[in-house]
Amino acid sequence: MPDSAQSSSGTGKPIPPSSKPFAPEDEAALREALKRCSPSSFEAAVQFRKTGNAEHVPAVVIGVIERFVEPDLRMKLKDADDDLRLIEDLGIDSLTMMEIVILVEDVLQMTINNDELRNLRTVGDVKTFIDCKIRGLTLPKPTKFLPIEHIGAVMPIQPPFLFLNEASVSSTAANGKYKITGQEFFLQGHFKDNPVMPASIMLEALGQLAVLYLLEGHIPEPGKAVNATQIFFTGCEGVRAHRVCKPGDILTLSIKPKRNKMPLATFEGSIRVGQEKAVIAEEISLIFAYADAVNLPVPISAGVPESAVNGIAAPAGTPLRAAINS
Numbered sequence: 001m002p003d004s005a006q007s008s009s010g011t012g013k014p015i016p017p018s019s020k021p022f023a024p025e026d027e028a029a030l031r032e033a034l035k036r037c038s039p040s041s042f043e044a045a046v047q048f049r050k051t052g053n054a055e056h057v058p059a060v061v062i063g064v065i066e067r068f069v070e071p072d073l074r075m076k077l078k079d080a081d082d083d084l085r086l087i088e089d090l091g092i093d094s095l096t097m098m099e100i101v102i103l104v105e106d107v108l109q110m111t112i113n114n115d116e117l118r119n120l121r122t123v124g125d126v127k128t129f130i131d132c133k134i135r136g137l138t139l140p141k142p143t144k145f146l147p148i149e150h151i152g153a154v155m156p157i158q159p160p161f162l163f164l165n166e167a168s169v170s171s172t173a174a175n176g177k178y179k180i181t182g183q184e185f186f187l188q189g190h191f192k193d194n195p196v197m198p199a200s201i202m203l204e205a206l207g208q209l210a211v212l213y214l215l216e217g218h219i220p221e222p223g224k225a226v227n228a229t230q231i232f233f234t235g236c237e238g239v240r241a242h243r244v245c246k247p248g249d250i251l252t253l254s255i256k257p258k259r260n261k262m263p264l265a266t267f268e269g270s271i272r273v274g275q276e277k278a279v280i281a282e283e284i285s286l287i288f289a290y291a292d293a294v295n296l297p298v299p300i301s302a303g304v305p306e307s308a309v310n311g312i313a314a315p316a317g318t319p320l321r322a323a324i325n326s
Contacts, residue, residue: 022050033106037063045107054134057108058127064103065123068096082124083168083175083254085145090123110134121145122168143170144216154215155208156228160185163205164253167212173256174213178205182247197245202279206269207233207286209255214265214288221262223293230289234264238282249273255284263287 027046034042041063048056066077069090076084086092092100097120101112110133119142120126132139146167152158167176180197187195214226245251255269265286271279 022046030107033103034063034067037067041066048108054131057130057134060107061104061127061130062123064100064107065090065092065126067103068092068100077123082122082127082173083252084123085121086123086126087121104130108134119143124170124173140171143168146212146216151212154228155212156231157208157211161204162208163201164208164212167209169213169217171217171219173254174209174217175255176205176209176212176253178251178253180245180247180249180251187247195247197249197251199239199241199279202241202245202251202271203236203239203281203284205251206253206255206267206271206279206281206284207236209253210265210267210269210284210286213255213257213267214286218257218260218265220290224290225293227289227291230291232287233285234287235285236281236283237285238280240280241278242280243273243276243278245271245273245278251278258283262290 026049030045030049031042034045041060044056044059044063047053048060062077066074069077069092073090076089084090086097097117101117104110105112108130110130112133116129116139120129121143125143128140131137146169148165151164151167152162155162155164163178164176165178167174182195184197186198186201190196190198211228211231214231215228218226220226250273252272253269254271255267258266258268260266265288267284267286269279269281269284270277
């Protein structure tokens, strides 16, 4: 969520409710509109309409999304992960998204333009968008979804030491995935006949995601850009390993910036396997430097065509894709 929205939400200060009193007939209409949603969603909607408190909005939004998601996919919404993708993870197509928007407009008494929907790709995008609309805040930049070809094109780290298969980057966080294939070089000796992903490598993966955030999500000074050749790991604190990770596990990585002022950037990070915690890092620190945007070195492309750098997946035969598939 953008800083401005976080600040407002953190105070718990309610938004002035509508000058029109919330009458019994309004509650009846709201109950009818949300009759296929959970009771908690209805209660949150009532409280929002009565008080204008935006803290009730996420429960309403999740409840409405759940109403239109196929029953076998609803369990994914129970923990309300903000990085859940509307299309890929929840099966929400453009028509269903329009139905969701119409119901949200009716329940929260707001207007959403069709053009504003184009950049909503995750549950977190929807919640942040609705929250900003209600508070009258500037909408944040849309989340970028980066395939492995794009990651390899911009990152200074390359296979076999690149531990990100895909990633998404917004102005406030970055998320990524890495599947442990069992073919990683370090698993030959860690451990004999019992391959286990080293915790230090998992921390390296979180550090790589933080590097990607600096390159793709950080807003530099005017005329400057983050120099990919001048980002270095400096420290990690508050680390806890909760789970052994082995070949076949898919690591879901998340980082959020805590302080970010050149030359120092600090992040909090976590790794999950499914819904299980694997690693928590309270603080990951990097140092970085700016360079004039026009004088930056050409990124490592690893044979990636221009279309992949722009977010379009490259053919499976490109060198980077071949390295990942191996």
